[in-house]
Amino acid sequence: MVSPPSPSSSSSSSGLLTVNRYEPELISPAGDTPRELKPLSDLDGQDWLRFMLPLLLFYPQSPSMKGREDPARVVKEALAKALVYYYPLAGRIREGPDCKLGVDCTGEGILFVEADADVSLQELGDSMKPPCGFVNEVLCDVAGSGGIIGCPLLSVTRLKCGGFILGIRLNHAISNSVGLKQFLEAAAELACGASVLSQPPVWRREILKARDPPRVTCTHPEFEDTVDAGSAVAMSDLTNMAHGSFFFGPREVASIKKRLPQHLLPKCSTFELVTACLWKCRTIALEVEPDDVVRLSCVINARGLNVPRGYYGSTSVKAMVLSKAGHLCTSPLGYAVELVKKAKEMVSEEYVRSFIDASVIKGGPNHTTVWDYVVADTTKVGFEAVDFGWGKPVYGGVAGAVPSISIYVKYKTREGEEGIVAAIMLPERAMRRFQEELEKMTDKGTVSEDQYGVDSSMIRSKL
Secondary structure (H helix, E strand, C coil): CCCCCCCCEEEEECCCCEEEEECCEEECCCCCCCCCEEECCCCCCCHHHCCEEEEEEEECCCCCCCCCCCHHHHHHHHHHHHHHHCHHHHCEEEECHHHCEEEECCCCCEEEEEEEECCCHHHHHHHHCCCCCCHHHHCCCCCCCCCCCCCCEEEEEECCCCCEEEEEEEECCCCCHHHHHHHHHHHHHHHCCCCCCCCCCECCHHHHCCCCCCCCCCCCHHHCCCCCHHHHHHHHCHHHEEEEEEEECHHHHHHHHCCCCHHHHHHCCHHHHHHHHHHHHHHHHCCCCCCCEEEEEEEEECCCCCCCCCECCCCEEEEEEEEEHHHHHHCCHHHHHHHHHHHHHCCCHHHHHHHHHHHHHCCCCCCCCCCEEEEEECCCCCHHHCCCCCCCCCEEEECCCECCEEEEEEEECCCCCEEEEEEEEEEHHHHHHHHHHHHHHCCCCCCCCCCCCCCCCCCCCCC
16 A cells, blocks of 8 residues: 655756655555466567566646645555556566566565656756656666566656656566556546546466467577677677667658658658668668678567457567668668568568467577667557646657667657657767768768757767
């Protein structure tokens, strides 16, 4: 149940804001929940999903709530109520034989951190977009909250303008972005006075388990062994990485589209165009040997394949395409676009089943990562619609990229221009080359050494 936070506090500063935090507390379900061990699906347990997914939602001041409600109290109480329905999220992930994951439904709860920051939402401006330079201030490391079996974490950071930042760090193995948004919507409904949920959660992880016997019927290069593992050493050094953020609005998309052959123009989506552009620029920037094989993995949501409404587990698979680095770098952009389209088109119900079976036959998670660039599109998930009573957030989505993975988010600039922000992480030297290649693609001039532009702004940070 919800209890008042300890008055003792700590503070930290990122240079963008200073945060004063109360002692962390555990928010457990507001009612009795079953104590049981619930197995995750064979899709949930994939190694590429075993990471903590950080998300931030930025809420403006609400005149109707001013002086009446404390957002931390409202969110805590709603969270406790929602955990009665989503009680596995209050448990702990355990790893069993053969690397299989399950959830021990202990009812322990979600760690909650209440805090105050010395800035207004207006002052934060475009620093809200990924990569967020102050994510560690609003989603601080709390003992027990890290790692695959760590505790989920949620925070509310009040701003001096009356708005607040909602931060979430949840293990991706138990729920993907769509499932997390469903959980937050449930809590928001309860915060706004609902007595029952409009969409009850559905567990049923058995529907995405391997067939008996498992059988691989499609081609899955993502599981194949590689012999060039020493080639990508530069991507493994996390002490010398730059984190970049790039905006693709109508102007950028139109500039890139001019590079396509006429037959691709009517049937090329923004996702396909941006992904092809980023993959090509990234490969050039990394200076991959021409004969090395580079890989693009599109994360495809397979929710339409007999998955019931309310299901909040992972329904995402990787669809991988390959190319010689030299061919990708020297060919027209249309070549990369065709490969992205091929990756999307290969995902059928049989592909999903074959993908799950392949992971089991391999004896556990065993995905190829050498020169692999993974992209995921969250622009249609709808985090920007989650309303706890303060209205919709001005931005809601992931806080940044992780090595080799870019996640696209919907974003509106301060000037009101809508588009996609793609965060990317690269070695520092490669990041400069990447930006130069991207500027060529979007017909922008070269920037100076200490300036990173406006629409393709980049925040660099040591990780």
